[in-house]
Amino acid sequence: MKKGKIWSLIVLLVFSMMLAACSSGDSGSEGEKGSGDGGSSGGNKTLVFGRGGDSVSLDPSSVTDGESMKVAANIFETLLNFGEQDTTIHPGLAKEWEASEDGLTYTFQLEEGVKFHDGTDFNAEAVVKNFERWANGDADTFPYYQSMFGGFKGDEGHVIDSVTADGDYTVIFKLKRPQAPFLKNVAMTMFGIGSPTAFEKDGDKFGDNPVGTGPFKFVEWKRNDSITIEKNEDYWKDGLPKLDRVIFRSIPDNAARLNALIKGDVDLADGINPSDAGTIEGDDNLQLFERPSMNIGYLGMTVTREPFGDAKVRQAFNHAIDKQAIIDAFFEGAAEIAKNPIPPSVSGYNDAIEGYDFDPEKAKELLAEAGYPDGFEMDLWAMPVPRPYMPDGQKVAEVIQKNLADIGVKANIVSYEWATYLEKASKGEADAFLLGWTGDNGDADNFIYALLDRESIGSNNYTYYDNAELHDILIEAQTEVDEDKRNELYAKAQEIVHEDAPWVPLAHSIPLLGGSADITGFKAHPTGSDILTNVDFK
């Protein structure tokens, strides 16, 4: 009798569990590997792109984050394009361009017959209106315009004097002074040309309903969840794009994103941990993509804090740290040892420089020469968040701590929440700190000047390194239009930085992506803005 009651209870329990999990029975439409054939509605070629975060705005000129650019690069087009996997300059909405001898006038010939997604004609006037819109903004509305073109209308530093239309399809830019990376700046996703009709109507809401000329049109945005764009049927390049829809999904956790990729819930995923590369390579349904490196991860030393004011101490650190061991352990080999502040893919890279070799004895000698034969004690700042240029700041810091202990320096690892970390480091409160940088436009200026010039102290020169000779060279290089002469200047600049050693350059990492095996035509771009026009499924 009693047994019967227990059974009835168990039945009850099981029943309630089934009730709770009722769901799984009543459907089965999804579940099969989703790639290619897509779901039950809309076009038949849908690509789901899994990534770490959501976009902030889809008006790329109004924001600075890479996740916004990733989507915008497929909705908007720029006057010039970068190469498929580098930052060389190619035609975009402008089919031809010409620079005057003095580097002060640029003339662009535009493609004809291009239309924005809302039907507005793309022409010289539209280009002028876009640049007018940006030039009349402020740092809050168009932050990148300020950093790339030196300010806004009326500012002394503003490089662009005027943008005018000459007929329907010719645009003339007049500059106040030559700007060497001008064409590269114009090619940045941030300066994608939007429909004047749309941004005049929507004002600062343009980012919620972006209208460009790109291969895909904006459809829907579910914040923190997904952004859907669909094929622009009237795209001006025949037969493109090949996909019908692209859905960008935010999955913050790297392991969960990998799970979603293996399951087929997403077709393409970025932010693959170097340690998971093997999993992808070993899976027949998947393929691994490498994003060409355009970054630098480094250990900065704040030269205003003793004993880092002494170049010998900084050189000693360069000899003390075993970069190869760090790359092997935490980048799983998906990185290249760094010896300069700019990556090798960037024009002007000085390959003649001999990197500091790993030599603890030499390091000890240098320390002794600097007056610290018994070492010293210091704080070593470790990044709290993974970044493409530094997958695990904490663990890298531990290796460095061990390396430094071997030369008698006692390093205490400290860390702060990310925004706090950046703020405190930028104020020069760290002895030595891990940090990095991903290039915006593939120009050397965007690395050396942005990170090590005296004018960047307070913004991105966290080391407070200040060298007058370097400054003169960098300023000269900014206006030098001759590529060879410019590269010579940067070669010299790298020598100075190498000698003064305000950093220990650690690695140029190769960010990894994973995709389903039947994806074709995908090329990861070093800037992180992947244009999906040629992507298709087998």
Add this chain to the structure above:
Amino acid sequence: MLQYIGKRLLQLIPVLLGMTFIVFMIIRAIPGNPAQVILGQQASKEAVAALEAKLGLDQPWYTQYFEFLMNIFRGDLGESLRTRSPVADELWPYLAATIELAVFAMIIAVIIGVNAGIISAWFQNSWFDYTAMILALIGVSVPIFWLGLMGQWVFGIEMDLLPTTGREDVRNPVHAITGLYVIDTLIQGRFDQFGQVLRHLILPGIALATIPMAIIARMTRSSMLEVMRSDFVRTARSKGQKMFLVVYKHALKNAIIPVLTVIGLQMGILLGGAILTETIFGWPGIGRYIYDAIGFRDYPVVQSGILVVAFIFVMINLLVDVLYSVVDPRIKYD
């Protein structure tokens, strides 16, 4: 009763005021500058200062706080510094996602937790009791991210039963009306999507349910044990009442009050958003929304978001207190 509710609502005002003050001060006490975060690493010092002035961040803190409070009284939750959209507009979709997941998780937690607790008490010291209580102990201690990733691996990849992440099949998206997808799909008669939405709820729902389930089970068990020893239970049994009825009808009714309290508290916690679960399952809920806002020093979102969450928390607890008198008529509020 109404008087009691009115009194309780009045008491909420100082609580919420104090809460806004604490949140306001804490988010400003930590270093980090929203203007810098908005403008990015490239920005010049002048640009940062100009933006600070524009956003009113250069004002003394009491001016800013007063401004914030006045806006709240006007029903204005402020504007996100990062996206420049009104917080009130942004908040609902996140809150809806959280409510859907929290309610689903709580249903699982209550059904399994309460029953497991009752049976454990009924058959105290039996194998079921031991197993259930050990599982409950594991339930409160197992790290959610591990459980979540394992769930994805086993049920998503190996068994290919459930989707790994997200709220919906993005290839067949739900058209949001209320933001609660379970309801939206039913309204639109999209039963295929309704099934999809439920399937997406299962893994995160179970992950989120483990802790409240375990707490509820243990609370039910101890409360039931106490009641089962009381005289009326013995009387009922000696009159030949069926054990099942004794337990589920008489004893449970008397033991449920502390369990209700726990359920109320846990529900409040779940509705505050679960950052870990939301992160692992890519769930666009309110926990991640506020957490991200902290990282970006998006003061209005943090302040107003936490205010809304706190408001929900206290309202649920008020609701639980009112429920006491429904469940147990001896409790009167006068």
